[in-house]
Amino acid sequence: MKETQQMTLETLSGPRARLLELSQKRGVSLSALSDLLGRNPSYLQQFIRKGSPRKLEEQDRATLARFFGVGEEELRDVKDNSYTAPIKPRESGEWVDVPRLDLGASAGPGRVAGDEAAFDTFRFSRRWLAEQGLERAQLSAITVEGDSMEPLLNNGDEILVDCSPRAFRDGIHVVRLGDTLMVKRVASMGAGRLALLSQNLAYPPVEVAAEEVAIIGRVVWKGGRI
Template sequence: MADRTLSDPRARLLELSQERGVSLASLSELLGRNPSYLQQFIRKGSPRKLEEQDRATLARFLGVGEEELREAQENSYVKPLQRETGEWVVVPRLDLGASAGPGRVAGGEAAFDTFRFSRRWLEEQGLARAELSAIRVEGDSMEPLLNDGDEILIDRAPRAFRDGIHVVRVGDTLMVKRVASAGPGRVALLSQNLAYPPVEVAADEVEIIGRVVWKGGRV
């Protein structure tokens, strides 16, 4: 039986490989990966989640539904959580912070409170079709644009990428940065505070959670 201390998709993948009598190394090679790829995924949590194409390939080979290999809360940051009630749109405040410093390991993403915004105001701001969540800023690397403790609205509606201020996840680290193209297959994560140097990474290492479209904070 699989080790139930593992997160569900990792435990299920290990269990299925044992039931089918196929090694993790063989399954890794099926994906065109190095032989230790799935072993690292299960035991070390790297990568944090399987790519969609890899998950689909494994599910077909193992004869199970793809959902069995998906995290229970996978993509929870991008699910449309806001609710509409008449003239008001209720936007959840998520119990996490996006670091404006070196980076913060993502914690829980449950809504612990809500904001209510006028539907008319959202329309005036061009946000009528937005899928909004509110989170707080932590750190000073985006000052003076965003300050420690500010609340920001992120629009998680799927759109073509364009340069701007985004909440992103790199590995398990959640941060708010200005994201700009840096050549083919590369992006730059830029801070407003010049004390923080730019960071350039491969585009496939960055998950865009949402575009920052509004901020609020104490004066």
């Protein structure tokens, strides 16, 4: 049995290999870990053996990381292109360079996230950031795509997203639903439900379970052509 497990570890890589290694060291079964996540007993078995799902959801990774006492990044695929955390702004004297990421957050039906790569920066004065209460914010800039948030956010606007860890409160957020990155007004519905709301009344609200949505960050500023 140990030889079979060892061979399995050798044929795996990335978060699948790491998760199997951690489960074996702790002596806990994959079905028990699946139960910890509130999933069906074969969930993690299928993730490791069959690659389905393709990646662990953010909340599942966080739960497992806390259980094993490891960093969440150990269970994240380095090839995962979904928006996960901002590139750290570069500070120089009185100025802070905030990265502009090669990503678009859909304000329409949704789009699949692309490469999280900084291609440029916005430069903000440290004093201005402090005046906005953003002196310690984890900021990055991405582009709005679509018209569902008009007139508040227009297609082509660039928005600053603060990914600093904080308790959720209703507001305009960039969220990930499955593999789709979008910007919506997010409101708590109670009983573990969230509403994803558009400003454009042509788009109906979408109600989802809170665990289905990853809150990437709060939108704190916008810029665009007049």
